[in-house]
Amino acid sequence: MSDLDDLYQEVILDHNKSPRNYRAMADANRKAEGYNPLCGDHVTVYLHLDNGVIRDVSFQGSGCAISKASASLMTAELKGKSEAAAEELFENVHKMLTGAADDGGEKVGKLKILSGVCKFPARVKCASLAWHTVNAALHGDSQPATTE
Amino acid sequence: MKAISLLAESRNAAGSFDVQRVREDFPILKLKVHGKPLVYLDNGATGQKPQCVIDALNAYYSAENSNIHRGVHYLSERATAAYEAAREKIRGFINARSEKEIIFVRGTTEAINLVAQCYGRSSLRAGDEIVVSAMEHHSNIVPWQILCEQIGARLRVIPINHDGEIVLEEYHRLFNSRTKLISLTHVSNALGTIAPVKEMIATAHEHSVPVLLDGAQAVPHLRVDMQDLGCDFYAFSGHKLFGPTGVGVLYGRAELLEKMPPYQGGGDMISLVTFEKTHYNVLPYKFEAGTPHIAGGIGLGAAIDYLSGLNWQQLAAHEHKLLSYATERLADIDGVRIIGTAKEKAGVLSFVLENVHAHDVGTILDQEGVAVRAGHHCAMPVMQRFGVPATTRASFAFYNTIEEVDALARAIYRVRKVFG
Numbered sequence: 001m002s003d004l005d006d007l008y009q010e011v012i013l014d015h016n017k018s019p020r021n022y023r024a025m026a027d028a029n030r031k032a033e034g035y036n037p038l039c040g041d042h043v044t045v046y047l048h049l050d051n052g053v054i055r056d057v058s059f060q061g062s063g064c065a066i067s068k069a070s071a072s073l074m075t076a077e078l079k080g081k082s083e084a085a086a087e088e089l090f091e092n093v094h095k096m097l098t099g100a101a102d103d104g105g106e107k108v109g110k111l112k113i114l115s116g117v118c119k120f121p122a123r124v125k126c127a128s129l130a131w132h133t134v135n136a137a138l139h140g141d142s143q144p145a146t147t148e
Numbered sequence: 149m150k151a152i153s154l155l156a157e158s159r160n161a162a163g164s165f166d167v168q169r170v171r172e173d174f175p176i177l178k179l180k181v182h183g184k185p186l187v188y189l190d191n192g193a194t195g196q197k198p199q200c201v202i203d204a205l206n207a208y209y210s211a212e213n214s215n216i217h218r219g220v221h222y223l224s225e226r227a228t229a230a231y232e233a234a235r236e237k238i239r240g241f242i243n244a245r246s247e248k249e250i251i252f253v254r255g256t257t258e259a260i261n262l263v264a265q266c267y268g269r270s271s272l273r274a275g276d277e278i279v280v281s282a283m284e285h286h287s288n289i290v291p292w293q294i295l296c297e298q299i300g301a302r303l304r305v306i307p308i309n310h311d312g313e314i315v316l317e318e319y320h321r322l323f324n325s326r327t328k329l330i331s332l333t334h335v336s337n338a339l340g341t342i343a344p345v346k347e348m349i350a351t352a353h354e355h356s357v358p359v360l361l362d363g364a365q366a367v368p369h370l371r372v373d374m375q376d377l378g379c380d381f382y383a384f385s386g387h388k389l390f391g392p393t394g395v396g397v398l399y400g401r402a403e404l405l406e407k408m409p410p411y412q413g414g415g416d417m418i419s420l421v422t423f424e425k426t427h428y429n430v431l432p433y434k435f436e437a438g439t440p441h442i443a444g445g446i447g448l449g450a451a452i453d454y455l456s457g458l459n460w461q462q463l464a465a466h467e468h469k470l471l472s473y474a475t476e477r478l479a480d481i482d483g484v485r486i487i488g489t490a491k492e493k494a495g496v497l498s499f500v501l502e503n504v505h506a507h508d509v510g511t512i513l514d515q516e517g518v519a520v521r522a523g524h525h526c527a528m529p530v531m532q533r534f535g536v537p538a539t540t541r542a543s544f545a546f547y548n549t550i551e552e553v554d555a556l557a558r559a560i561y562r563v564r565k566v567f568g
Contacts, residue, residue, distance in 0.1 A: 004515045008508075008566050039507060039523040040537055062537045064505035065567075120511060 006116035007123070008065065011073075016065035021058040021075035028058075034133030034145040036125055041067050045133045052083045057134070064126050066117060071130035073111055083138055090135050097124050165459070165466035171547050173198040173454070184517030187552045192337050192496055192543030193521050195368055195390040197451070204450035205392060208443045216442055217416055217433070231442050234449025235432075238397055241452045242382065243373040248402050248431035252440050255396035256364040257287040259383030260331070262398055262435065263360055264291035266408040267381075268329065274300030276328040281306040281314055281343065282533055283336040286526045288362045292331060301328075308533065312339035312488040319348060323355050330359045334366035338527040338541065339488030340471075340496030342370070349378050358404065364388055368545060369467060369494040371460055380404055386444060390545075391451035395444030398435070405431050412437040463546045470544050470553060471497065477557040484560070487539050498525075498539040501560065504567050506538040512566055513540075516559035 025031075025046035034043045043061030047054060057075045061068075074093075078086055089108065096105030099118035106112070117127045129145075136145035171177050174196045179186040188196060208230065214223035216231050232247075239247045253259045272278070278292050282305050292303050304327075306319045330352045335342050345361055352359045358380035363372060367384045374382060381400045387393040400408075410417055410428055414437035420427040428434045474497050478484050483502030501509055510522030521541045524531045531537060542556055 002515075004512065004566070007511070013567065040528060040531065041507075064507035066508070123507070123511060126507060 003116065003119045007120060009113055009116070011113050012065060012069040015069035015072040019059075019068050019072035021072065021079075022060060023058045024060055025056060025058045028056075030137040030140065032133050032137035032141060032145055034061075034129050034136065036063075036067075036129050037146055038125065039064075041126065041129060043067065043071055043130050043133050045071075045130060045137050047134070047137050049083070049138075054078050054081050054083070054086060059130060059133075063129065064123075066114075066123050067126040067129050070114055070127040073114065074130050074134065077109065077111055078134065086134070086138060090131050093131055094128060097127050163462065165462040165546065167466060167547060167549050170458070171549075173200070174547055175199055175202070177547060181517040181519070182515050185555075187516075187518040187555045189542040189544065189548065189552065189556060190519045190521050191368065191545040191548075192365060192388075192525075192541060194387045194393065195545055196547070197390055197392070197447075198454050200454050201391055201447050201450045205443050205447045208446050212446075213443075215439055227442055230446045230449075231440075234445045234452075237449045237452045237456075241456065242367075242397075242399060243375050244399050245375070246402060249374075249399055249405065251398040251400065251405075251432045251435045252445055253383075253396050253398050253435075254394055254441070255385040255387070256362060256383045257291075259381075259396055259398035260288055260360065260362065261291045262411045263331075263381050263383075263400070264295045266411050266435070267358075267404065268292075268295040268301075269299060270407070270409055272299055272301050272328050275326055276301045277304050277322075277324070277326045278302070279304045279306060279319075279322055279327060279330045281332055282308045283312060283314075283339055283341060283343075283527065283530050284331075284333050285337050285362065285364070286528070288331055288333060289529070302326075305529075308341075311490050312336065312341045312530075312534075313490045314341075314343055314348070316344065316347070320351060323351070323357070327355060327357050330357055331362070332359065333362045333364075334372070335363075335369065335494050335496075336488070336527075336530070337365045337496065338498055338525040338530045338539070339490065340365075340493040340498070340543075341488060341490040342366070342492040342494050344492075345379070346377060353378070365495065369464070374399055386448035386451065389448070389451055390454065391448035392441070392444040395441045395448050397448075402431060405435070408435075410437070411435050414438045416440075458546070467495065467544060467546055470548055470550065471495065473550055474542060474544070474553045474556065477553055478560065481557065481560055481564070483564070487534050487536065495545070496541060496543045498541045500536050500539050501563060504563055506540045508567070509540045509560070509563050512563045513556070513559045516555065516562060518556055518559045520556075 028046035030047035041063035046058045048056040057078045059071045092107045095101040097117050105115045132145040176196050212226045214227040216228040235247050235250050239250050304322050307315045349359045360381035361379045363382050363384040367389050386395040417429050417437040419429050485500050487498040506522035523538050
């Protein structure tokens, strides 16, 4: 498989076309915005936290296929996870995207599909935007998250 | 017989631009990217460098390197002479009256900031108005916003129409007694529109308002003549003009520059310093504090020598053909919408592809060896005007070919295929 096919796999194209959990959340108790100043992409992530557990998570925004698919896959993966587990996943995904994971990203489950991104350094920020944003939401940061 | 040979001669003068010949002068154009020949269509971001520019940098560092305007030794005299010779080449290239009006800066951005801070802070007051257009690069917006905050001035914006052309009636309507400065792009980096600057300068001057032109995207495509344009300030970057990065030019009319305070304080910009008072140096040195990018200035001089050796009539005809052909080819592709359809355009073809974000287009084009810019092009208000988050921009230089336009079109078909 070429690097390009690796990047734009069916699953990613599908999540781009029909992103999961793509909606505003009326009863969110955490919310954060993220910007990629390089390209103007932006994303808003909504969380409903209950006793340290993510009961619901959704997003809205505009961006490329990689950023949209990454956000969509992320929401599907985070639902029902504890805050601590979410943070661990954030770390592992970040390692995988930047090519720093020793095991090639075995610890990230279905998100492994995003591992092709590490061969496209210019696109790592697209894939990590939603993750930085959810991290900001979990920490209750009032400043918008950026990929810088 | 005489008539025939004259005809042949005029045909030759108007004849076609030998693009294969000029490509030989640019070593980088022989590169392969991801196993494919490089198709460099990101000239709006920066131009490639001819061998003579690369050689000039090498020659300077190998046999002339020294600081300028201070040493009495051989090398310093050589370096000073070479740097000042470059200034004179630039003066000739844009037809300024005097080399005093040619200030070396880091690039267009610094040139505009210099005018905003030195002219703006000394000549404008609270309530005064600065006019820009809706198709400016951020570097011709933000310096004015900073100035407005500092002195309480107001930024006014000339709208553009759906083709990306300046709405002249609205421009005329903006003038009032508080209008104190017009700062306009000569050629839009995101849309390629050539602004009707001569007419706009004439209007401004009827109201005794000075005009700055951002020429970053104009100088690689159009011959610019300060006497013909009649503008008060003109800013451009060396690297987009096939010279080195980190060097650019601010042209300013001497009488305005004389009245302006210095930009930065330091060495080279003074004539006498005591702890009580400092006397500033004469033009252009008053605005050139510190050791400049000497090699860059010399390299830019070499780029101008190179450009001066080209037939600009043929060059313009070739670029026109490239842009028209590219516009036709892309308009033929399903789902392509061209952003920026002004009647007068230079060098730039921005577009969006239905249901595919510009970044994805850019990545797939890159895999085909085609280098384009994807994003907001540092012109977010332009993106907002057209209701798109980003565009893909192919931007041309005289060394691009019709075959490269075909490669661009083929690569866009590949994007369509990937995204189904």
